[in-house]
Amino acid sequence: MSHAPADLSHIAARDKAEILAQALPYIRKFHGKTMVIKYGGNAMTDPALQKAFAEDVVLLKLVGINPIVVHGGGPQIDSALAKIGKKGTFIQGMRVTDQETMDVVEWVLGGEVQQDIVGLINAAGGKAVGLTGRDGAMIRARKLKLLDLNDPAVEHDVGQVGEIESIDPSVVKALQDDQFIPVISPIGFGEQNESYNINADLVASKLAEILKAEKLMLLTNIKGVLDKAGNLLTELTSRRIDELVEDGTISGGMLPKIAGAIDAAKCGVNAVHIVDGRVPHVLLLEILTDQAFGTMIRAR
Ligand SMILES: Nc1ncnc2c1ncn2[C@@H]1O[C@H](COP(=O)(O)OP(=O)(O)O)[C@@H](O)[C@H]1O
Numbered sequence: 399m400s401h402a403p404a405d406l407s408h409i410a411a412r413d414k415a416e417i418l419a420q421a422l423p424y425i426r427k428f429h430g431k432t433m434v435i436k437y438g439g440n441a442m443t444d445p446a447l448q449k450a451f452a453e454d455v456v457l458l459k460l461v462g463i464n465p466i467v468v469h470g471g472g473p474q475i476d477s478a479l480a481k482i483g484k485k486g487t488f489i490q491g492m493r494v495t496d497q498e499t500m501d502v503v504e505w506v507l508g509g510e511v512q513q514d515i516v517g518l519i520n521a522a523g524g525k526a527v528g529l530t531g532r533d534g535a536m537i538r539a540r541k542l543k544l545l546d547l548n549d550p551a552v553e554h555d556v557g558q559v560g561e562i563e564s565i566d567p568s569v570v571k572a573l574q575d576d577q578f579i580p581v582i583s584p585i586g587f588g589e590q591n592e593s594y595n596i597n598a599d600l601v602a603s604k605l606a607e608i609l610k611a612e613k614l615m616l617l618t619n620i621k622g623v624l625d626k627a628g629n630l631l632t633e634l635t636s637r638r639i640d641e642l643v644e645d646g647t648i649s650g651g652m653l654p655k656i657a658g659a660i661d662a663a664k665c666g667v668n669a670v671h672i673v674d675g676r677v678p679h680v681l682l683l684e685i686l687t688d689q690a691f692g693t694m695i696r697a698r
Pocket residue numbers: 437438439440441470472599617618619620622623624625647648649650651652653655
């Protein structure tokens with residue numbers, strides 16, 4: 399499927415040049431730096447947006463920035479489950495994963511979803527390599543103990559959902575140094591070689607921390623973190639996040655996202671952003687222009 403590039407004819411030549419020139423200080427600042435980009439399953443549903451995303455990733459690589467893509471695929475897993483008559487259920491943003499669901503998760507994330515992204519990046523002129531957490535013995539995991547948010551004495555059994563024990567980033571580093579763009583699905587392995595389904599936001603956040611990434615960008619299907627009235631919160635600190643979780647303003651899929659984001663910010667990732675993946679070229683706009691998007695998460 400081919401999509402025409404965005405029509406920019408209404409923008410005056412001088413303005414176009416100014417926008418391009420704006421990128422220069424950012425390219426200098428970020429040259430040689432690593433940026434972890436979480437590409438959410440909800441943000442990847444529109445072909446034109448997917449193409450714009452792939453172009454952005456390739457452009458970043460070409461100007462000397464190292465993008466590492468971690469992808470989700472929640473809605474795509476849900477569709478595959480529906481075909482076998484199963485309905486996805488979530489507790490505090492985590493999919494309840496029995497063995498049959500785990501098989502579907504591995505098949506969908508490690509297969510079609512990942513290969514679509516790899517294909518699009520390659521079509522845009524990059525060299526993407528798809529990996530799961532098993533490749534290069536990257537993501538070791540154990541069964542998640544999910545404590546109830548309101549009553550920590552209660553533990554939820556979410557089956558084969560994993561929490562990260564450790565990440566060995568050597569395969570990612572080797573690929574990035576060799577001009578490849580790693581595209582990682584959030585599957586880990588345990589002591590008995592069993593597979594674990596890990597929330598992609600948590601993988602992206604931990605990887606950003608371990609790689610000492612300059613930025614972590616979590617692309618989702620909403621403007622950013624919203625308050626109770628639906629207004630965008632442009633900046634959030636750890637304390638404010640605790641309040642928003644406690645009073646129920648932050649719920650569902652935003653819970654692991656915000657938990658990962660705050661961990662990454664506390665562990666030294668310079669800039670952590672939750673941004674709207676529905677905005678075409680949001681990566682370029684956020685990274686290489688003066689414009690700010692979404693919610694920035696600050697450790698303090
Ligand atoms: N306070 C909040 N602000 C924004 N979104 C929220 C909030 N609380 C819950 N959400 C939900 O979290 C969703 C994003 O998480 P998720 O569906 O897992 O996205 P992704 O697939 O991108 O990881 C939003 O679409 C929204 O429904």
